[in-house]
Amino acid sequence: MMVALTHLPPSSTTRVNSPERLDTVERMSTGIEHATPQERRARGKTARTRLPLTALADLNTSDRTAALKLLHSQDETRVPELVPIRYGRMSASAFAFYRGGALVMASDLAANENSGLIVQLCGDAHISNFGIYASPERRLVFDINDFDETHLGPFEWDVKRMAASVAIAAQGNGFSNKRVRTSVRASAQSYREAMRSLAISGNLAVWYSHLDAGELLRTVRQTLDDRRAKNTTAMLDKSRTHDSIHAVSKLAKVVDGQLRIISQPPLIQPIEDLLSPSEMEQTFDYLHEMIRGYRSTLQWDRRHLLEQFKFVHMARKVVGVGSVGTRSWLLLFEGMDRKDPLVLQAKEAQASVLERFTEPCQFEHQGQRVVTGQQFMQATSDIFLGWQTSRAMDGQIHDFYIRQLRDGKGSVDASGLKPDGLTLYGRICGATLARAHARSGDRIAIASYLGTSERFEDAITEYALQYAALNDRDYLTLTTAINSGEVTAIRDL
Numbered sequence: 308m309m310v311a312l313t314h315l316p317p318s319s320t321t322r323v324n325s326p327e328r329l330d331t332v333e334r335m336s337t338g339i340e341h342a343t344p345q346e347r348r349a350r351g352k353t354a355r356t357r358l359p360l361t362a363l364a365d366l367n368t369s370d371r372t373a374a375l376k377l378l379h380s381q382d383e384t385r386v387p388e389l390v391p392i393r394y395g396r397m398s399a400s401a402f403a404f405y406r407g408g409a410l411v412m413a414s415d416l417a418a419n420e421n422s423g424l425i426v427q428l429c430g431d432a433h434i435s436n437f438g439i440y441a442s443p444e445r446r447l448v449f450d451i452n453d454f455d456e457t458h459l460g461p462f463e464w465d466v467k468r469m470a471a472s473v474a475i476a477a478q479g480n481g482f483s484n485k486r487v488r489t490s491v492r493a494s495a496q497s498y499r500e501a502m503r504s505l506a507i508s509g510n511l512a513v514w515y516s517h518l519d520a521g522e523l524l525r526t527v528r529q530t531l532d533d534r535r536a537k538n539t540t541a542m543l544d545k546s547r548t549h550d551s552i553h554a555v556s557k558l559a560k561v562v563d564g565q566l567r568i569i570s571q572p573p574l575i576q577p578i579e580d581l582l583s584p585s586e587m588e589q590t591f592d593y594l595h596e597m598i599r600g601y602r603s604t605l606q607w608d609r610r611h612l613l614e615q616f617k618f619v620h621m622a623r624k625v626v627g628v629g630s631v632g633t634r635s636w637l638l639l640f641e642g643m644d645r646k647d648p649l650v651l652q653a654k655e656a657q658a659s660v661l662e663r664f665t666e667p668c669q670f671e672h673q674g675q676r677v678v679t680g681q682q683f684m685q686a687t688s689d690i691f692l693g694w695q696t697s698r699a700m701d702g703q704i705h706d707f708y709i710r711q712l713r714d715g716k717g718s719v720d721a722s723g724l725k726p727d728g729l730t731l732y733g734r735i736c737g738a739t740l741a742r743a744h745a746r747s748g749d750r751i752a753i754a755s756y757l758g759t760s761e762r763f764e765d766a767i768t769e770y771a772l773q774y775a776a777l778n779d780r781d782y783l784t785l786t787t788a789i790n791s792g793e794v795t796a797i798r799d800l
Contacts (some may be wrong), residue, residue: 333598343752351755355420360758363463363766366417366773375788376780379411384657385632388583392573393631398789401473402721406433407457411781412468415774417664421448421461424756427683429740430456430661431629432465433472437736438718442687446583447519449684449735451743452716455630457680458659459666462744462753469740470495470771471546473733475778476721486726487520491771493730497737497762499757505745506754513745517686518735524725552648554713559639566645568622568756574800575637577622597697601649604678604693616640616649626654633657636706637712651714653689655705672696674708684743773777
């Protein structure tokens with residue numbers, strides 16, 4: 308929970324080392340809870356009394372809202388012509404359906420009692436939302452990399468979504484029931500062990516903690532055969548090339564002496580393909596105003612850096628699975644020349660799926676919610692991460708967050724992992740999630756709640772297996788609706 312200090316202006320007559328000044332310093336922390344470690348551990352034990360670890364296995368479906376009904380409720384705020392693409396992508400596999408069904412699971416999670424131990428949640432912590440990206444210092448790090456649904460909520464909601472994704476991925480890869488259970492259990496156990504380790508670490512140590520991709524490779528290399536180790540190294544090497552120059556080489560070309568994003572409908576559509584000349588002129592005027600507002604959300608040094616780039620073109624881009632239909636734009640800039648590009652992505656930020664079932668968002672601007680949640684949970688974040696409001700082609704005002712399109716980004720394809728590989732990856736994701744939660748929540752209370760026994764991972768494993776079966780049924784409902792014509796879907800895009 309973010310708490311602001313009460314800043315008191317120093318008196319012009321008060322010396323820095325005077326008793327009056329020292330008293331002022333003490334008063335600055337008034338109102339901030341500084342519970343002792345013993346009190347924080349007691350809080351965790353109280354939570355466990357209220358919600359025993361075994362109860363984390365419960366999955367209440369007695370009064371469940373139908374998955375398709377929830378998904379259709381999201382259609383109302385999305386670009387109509389893109390919605391069929393979303394359903395087409397979700398129909399690709401049970402795992403793809405799960406990726407796109409964050410609202411469905413949020414509804415299911417809310418149907419059960421929770422621990423009351425609140426953290427900044429990712430909100431969509433499936434294993435494909437973990438990956439590699441470049442830090443401002445140009446190091447490759449491993450972390451959570453999607454925060455569209457970030458919101459305050461009970462820590463176990465993220466753990467359950469992560470664990471269920473491991474189960475669904477493992478089943479999709481054809482693992483035996485024993486192997487599925489092993490992989491799921493490993494992810495939950497890793498979360499518990501990492502949180503307990505973080506609970507005895509100092510505040511700064513937790514805050515600076517991160518997972519360097521090079522260290523990760525050295526760790527996992529010991530468990531991989533030569534071929535997989537080589538493929539992993541190649542993935543990291545490829546990630547290092549994922550920058551704006553690489554993006555431009557794939558997405559843009561020079562037209563009449565000007566750098567322009569290439570039309571690839573319906574996935575990428577330049578602004579001139581969507582608007583009339585008069586509408587374009589109005590849109591560009593508004594866009595320049597939007598960019599100026601976006602700059603104000605950046606640190607001063609980064610504002611200065613952005614101001615050295617000239618905006619030259621934009622295009623609408625279809626992104627993700629669950630995000631398909633939300634408004635997303637590519638913004639192309641030039642620096643010194645065409646060989647010095649910057650590609651930003653402006654992605655619409657709608658209300659988190661968790662907000663329907665929790666306290667209202669603490670931010671009026673949904674883009675600020677995403678940016679703040681990302682900065683809270685990640686060890687290090689994109690230097691161009693900011694937010695702004697923009698008028699869309701429907702004439703309505705929408706919130707956006709803005710980031711670099713590609714900045715060393717890379718991810719693991721869960722569908723290509725063998726049992727040992729998925730188990731290892733699940734452990735890495737579990738530890739990473741614990742570190743993210745430890746930054747915003749009471750890590751000592753959570754660790755106390757988790758305890759030293761294996762009951763936590765036992766319960767989470769049972770929940771994940773139950774939810775994988777439920778997800779299969781929901782996926783079948785969607786594919787049946789598509790095949791019958793009840794739901795319109797565009798596949799293979």
